[in-house]
Amino acid sequence: MNIKTIKKRIVLTGGPGGGKTTALDLIRREFEGQIATVPEAATMIFSGGIARSTVNSVLKTQQTAIYHLQKHLEDIQRATFPNSIVLCDRGSLDGLAYWPGSNDDYFQTMKTSLEEEFARYDAVIFFETAAKSGESIKSNNPIRNESEQAAVALDDKLQQIWSQHPNFNLVNSAESFIKKVMFGINTVEDVIASYK
Template identity: 75%
Template sequence: MNIVNMKKRIVITGGPGGGKTTALDLIRREFSGKIASVPESATMIFSGGIERSTNNSVLKAQQTAIFNLQKNLEDIQRAAYPECLILCDRGTLDGLAYWPDSEDNFFTQMNTTLEEEFSRYDAVIFFETAARSGENIRSNNPIRNESEQQAVELDTKLKKIWSKHPNFNLVGSSESFIRKVMFGIMTIENVIGQYR
């Protein structure tokens, strides 16, 4: 298939406890058969028996594995569903927020550039963490271990990275989780509408 005619790829990202997983679950139901989703690679790795670490060498190895798994999962879904729009639960650049070294070191290690990774995605939809509104970010995700302060710090790093994308869409934090998720769903629908 000619790459020009391929359906697009959208990354849904943001700080921990932002509501992106809830919004993605609802969008998958609404657009069943029209979109294919890519699960979060970090969740797959950490729920598969790999423990989180604060050791810089281990962190680098983990983030390299997550980066490569993310790319491969996206490629698998593209090959399996060439006619569908692809929604990615996080993207390849999320690891940069967790990288214990410089940005240049990250791109050297991953053998890529910021521009190359941005070109993988036609749009970015960023869900701010609920911790920005003073809300609790606890969820039923057993691998989430960030405090509210850590969630805000990660959110800030992730937003700094992804906001440089030419089609960046922000779903801001809100005291009402339901209103935020509904706004997030409308944002996703609007972005999907650009590419159908």
């Protein structure tokens, strides 16, 4: 089978408070029937009764679970919707920004590499956290507990990781939310067009 005929994945990521989850829902509605969405694995775990931890050994166990759940959720959507683009709320490399050890330790633990994980995704859409523009990131999401300062630090780590992807698309925090969503829609359109 020609690699061009295999529809892959787009990851929508960025620091806390960037508008990813809301944008993902709007993009899904725009491309009804053409994309399948993957919910954020970490939110599923932490809203399901697992408490966040600051203990390194527990953090590593949690991030390992999130990594594997993320990949399984993506694979479920790929199998369920074989002819759709899979649009992910975060990707398999997001845990690297939360990992309390070295990058090498993360990849050894997950039995993977940066290149293998990048190959899973056709494109990365990165929404910078609103905290980078001095805006509040307070939300109704009880799982989010990061301060604005922590959100900026996580955003920097995530951007350093994902910006190495060959199809990295940065959406600056200063952009209006409507422009962010339109940028996401345009990127999805470009990926869909690349299969035609």
